[in-house]
Amino acid sequence: MSGTALSAIRPPAIVLGPWGWARANLFSSWWSTAVTLALGYLILRWSLDFVVWGVVNAVWTVPVNAQGKADATACYSAKGVGACWAVIADKYRFILFGRYPYDLQWRPAVCIALFIGLFVVSGLRAFWRKELALIWLVALTAIGILMWGGVLGLAYVPQDMWGGLPITLILSTFGLAFAFPLAVLVALGRRSTGLPAVKLLCVLYVELIRGVPLVSLLFMSSVMFPLFMPEGVNIDKLLRAQIAIILFAGAYLAEVVRAGLQALPKGQQEAADALGLTYWQKTGFIILPQALRVVIPPLVNTFIGFFKDTSLVLIIGIFDLLTAGKIAISEPTWQGFSTEVYIVLAAIYFAFCYAMSKYSHGLERTLDRARR
Amino acid sequence: MFRSTRTRGAALFAGLLLTAGLAAPAHAEGSGSATLDAVRARGQLVCGVSTGVPGFSLPDSQGVTRGIDADGCRTIAAAALGDASKVKFVPLTTTNRFTALQSGEVDVLIRSTTWTLAREGNLGLEFAWVNYYDGTGFLVKKSSGVKSAKEMDGATICVQPGTSTELAIADYYRLNNMKFTPILIQDLPEIQNAFLSGRCDAYSTDGSALATFRFSQGPKADDLVLLPEIISKEPLGVMVRKGDDKWFDVARWSYVAALTAEENGVTSQNIDSFADSKVPDIRRLLGLEGELGKALGLDNKWAYNIVKQVGNYGEVWDRNITPMGMPRGINNLWNKGGLQYAPPMR
Numbered sequence A: 001m002s003g004t005a006l007s008a009i010r011p012p013a014i015v016l017g018p019w020g021w022a023r024a025n026l027f028s029s030w031w032s033t034a035v036t037l038a039l040g041y042l043i044l045r046w047s048l049d050f051v052v053w054g055v056v057n058a059v060w061t062v063p064v065n066a067q068g069k070a071d072a073t074a075c076y077s078a079k080g081v082g083a084c085w086a087v088i089a090d091k092y093r094f095i096l097f098g099r100y101p102y103d104l105q106w107r108p109a110v111c112i113a114l115f116i117g118l119f120v121v122s123g124l125r126a127f128w129r130k131e132l133a134l135i136w137l138v139a140l141t142a143i144g145i146l147m148w149g150g151v152l153g154l155a156y157v158p159q160d161m162w163g164g165l166p167i168t169l170i171l172s173t174f175g176l177a178f179a180f181p182l183a184v185l186v187a188l189g190r191r192s193t194g195l196p197a198v199k200l201l202c203v204l205y206v207e208l209i210r211g212v213p214l215v216s217l218l219f220m221s222s223v224m225f226p227l228f229m230p231e232g233v234n235i236d237k238l239l240r241a242q243i244a245i246i247l248f249a250g251a252y253l254a255e256v257v258r259a260g261l262q263a264l265p266k267g268q269q270e271a272a273d274a275l276g277l278t279y280w281q282k283t284g285f286i287i288l289p290q291a292l293r294v295v296i297p298p299l300v301n302t303f304i305g306f307f308k309d310t311s312l313v314l315i316i317g318i319f320d321l322l323t324a325g326k327i328a329i330s331e332p333t334w335q336g337f338s339t340e341v342y343i344v345l346a347a348i349y350f351a352f353c354y355a356m357s358k359y360s361h362g363l364e365r366t367l368d369r370a371r372r
Numbered sequence B: 001m002f003r004s005t006r007t008r009g010a011a012l013f014a015g016l017l018l019t020a021g022l023a024a025p026a027h028a029e030g031s032g033s034a035t036l037d038a039v040r041a042r043g044q045l046v047c048g049v050s051t052g053v054p055g056f057s058l059p060d061s062q063g064v065t066r067g068i069d070a071d072g073c074r075t076i077a078a079a080a081l082g083d084a085s086k087v088k089f090v091p092l093t094t095t096n097r098f099t100a101l102q103s104g105e106v107d108v109l110i111r112s113t114t115w116t117l118a119r120e121g122n123l124g125l126e127f128a129w130v131n132y133y134d135g136t137g138f139l140v141k142k143s144s145g146v147k148s149a150k151e152m153d154g155a156t157i158c159v160q161p162g163t164s165t166e167l168a169i170a171d172y173y174r175l176n177n178m179k180f181t182p183i184l185i186q187d188l189p190e191i192q193n194a195f196l197s198g199r200c201d202a203y204s205t206d207g208s209a210l211a212t213f214r215f216s217q218g219p220k221a222d223d224l225v226l227l228p229e230i231i232s233k234e235p236l237g238v239m240v241r242k243g244d245d246k247w248f249d250v251a252r253w254s255y256v257a258a259l260t261a262e263e264n265g266v267t268s269q270n271i272d273s274f275a276d277s278k279v280p281d282i283r284r285l286l287g288l289e290g291e292l293g294k295a296l297g298l299d300n301k302w303a304y305n306i307v308k309q310v311g312n313y314g315e316v317w318d319r320n321i322t323p324m325g326m327p328r329g330i331n332n333l334w335n336k337g338g339l340q341y342a343p344p345m346r
Helices: A002-007 A017-025 A030-056 A073-078 A086-097 A106-123 A131-148 A165-191 A196-210 A214-228 A237-263 A266-274 A279-294 A296-316 A321-328 A338-371 B002-023 B034-042 B068-081 B097-102 B117-122 B164-175 B188-196 B207-215 B218-223 B245-263 B280-285 B302-309 B313-320
Strands: B045-050 B087-092 B108-114 B125-134 B136-141 B155-159 B180-184 B202-206 B224-226 B234-241
Touching: A073 A086, A073 B218, A086 A106, A086 A165, A086 A321, A086 A338, A106 A131, A106 A165, A131 A165, A165 A196, A165 A237, A165 A296, A165 A321, A196 A237, A214 A237, A214 A296, A214 B097, A237 A279, A237 A296, A266 A279, A279 A296, A296 A321, A296 A338, A321 A338, B034 B045, B034 B068, B034 B245, B045 B068, B045 B097, B068 B087, B068 B108, B068 B125, B068 B245, B068 B302, B068 B313, B087 B097, B097 B108, B097 B125, B097 B234, B108 B125, B117 B125, B125 B207, B125 B245, B136 B164, B136 B207, B155 B164, B155 B188, B164 B180, B164 B202, B188 B202, B202 B207, B207 B224, B218 B224, B234 B245, B245 B280, B245 B302, B245 B313, B280 B302
Parallel strands: B045 B087, B045 B108, B155 B180, B155 B202
Antiparallel strands: B108 B234, B125 B234, B136 B202, B136 B224
16 A cells, blocks of 8 residues: 555656646647647648758859859849848848948957847856946947057057947947946936926926827938038038937936836935935935846847837938848849848847847846845 | 828938038139039048949948949049049948938938929939849749739838838729738738748839849759739939039939940940940040030049949949849840930930
């Protein structure tokens, strides 16, 4: 009797383990089984089709003639059955670096690496010290030197020649780096009770900017603004777009930060006041750290949104990553191979956005430890 | 709705700009052209081109802007600065192209822009020359058996919304008492796929774009037929600001020089063999006699520099348009049955 009871302690494999999980979640009833089988069949078939299209039947390279023109005949005969990755092989440098002089494209390549390095370093908690500001300063100076040149024997490259991924990274990094402090100030201003003029200004800024689409702000900066300038004075197109993006992102982030401020119990402020802290001490040490922690998910949501919104600069003729990809496929040789280019572009955008989202999950977990 | 406000706004600003121009006349020293002086002081021609129209202006795999419009910029740079490579290309969209020229952001706009009365009358800009005669056409599938646009009563036609093509088709069908169903698609790859997959009977846009698209189909190009009817006139031209006539002359006569060179068989390859030519036209063109350059405020070698560094009009055509499978057609020289007629250079 006791022998059988002992052997019964170990449950049958069918209840636990992967099989048990599958049984409980995928095959629990007849319709659940049917849905699982149907979806499983479709997923398997599509992935198989994709592998056949993207790998097995794919054309990886095509011959290039003496004038540097690619001969895409192989791609045309494979159309419909196999992917033409040769378009990427021919165009990847244009997609990544735009019109940057061909022989100097190692410079934007290094800049991309610097940007990624900067993001990684800023993400590591071990580097959250005052020295981080110094690292940013050094890295951004290096990026500026590499992109512009003109010193240290590097040839000068004006910013209208910049393009591709560096433009996307510059617009989003500088956009968010400047918009975030602006947003904090605006959110604090909007909550202030003692300064009605400042409050009105902040409300006006947020509502005016939020009330128009980013596209119209970019149009304003590129179409209207130059006409208001005195003759002969031109502010660079890229800088105008950058300012428009900062202003736009600032208004949205300000509302996110304000949500965090409002979520904080009033007792925190009163306690800080009772300790005799000044306004800036109170805000810097008590209010903001708690408020910002609450709003990490919506903040990252806005960051991700803006990273992708930078692609709207295509309407004012700046070659960011997406625009460069679109232009790459307007060449007659490669018209009709847009799928391949868009897949690659999507992969690049996804890599950056997914990294941001993953990182914010980690950050939430670490910072939320106190509350659990 | 947005279009009309934009046009009105542009007209208003153009008016403001003109008044400003009258109030402060250009300085008289130098060449007599404020724009030419600015270009020389800068050492660079700032040229507005498209963000990407194949054959006209499109960055290649190495990021170098190529096309007949881009070479037009190089032609003017060769005349004004003596160096065809000193061009800064500013990619412009259809929306911001006129503002960029009005505000002085670019010196000249060569962006496959149709020469129309409204544009010249309202914008404070003017056309110096036509570098390409285009027109709206129809592309159909060979399997449909259609031989003429007149046979297409009741057809569905794929067209981009808000373009002059849309208006041209509507006019054409009304004139011929026929009916058609437009299928409006904004995105270029999408409209081309819609046509290929049979959602519409015909695809209509500028003839040059249709020929390029047909050519880009590679081996399948023979399945598509360009109908003989060209239903609208689209002279694509070179635009400058009004009020600087000297600069207008430079832009116009740079093109004329390239045409004259083709007419006389002078190419970038053989130009130096004409150094002892006895033909008066060629001697004047190359600056061997006369003072044509001086009349424009340019170096007397201006036309020589154009042909030597960029090539004559035919060479520019062969380099950019021929590879796309476009016949020369009405863009041929006047004595070969085309419209490109260069006024005499004397």
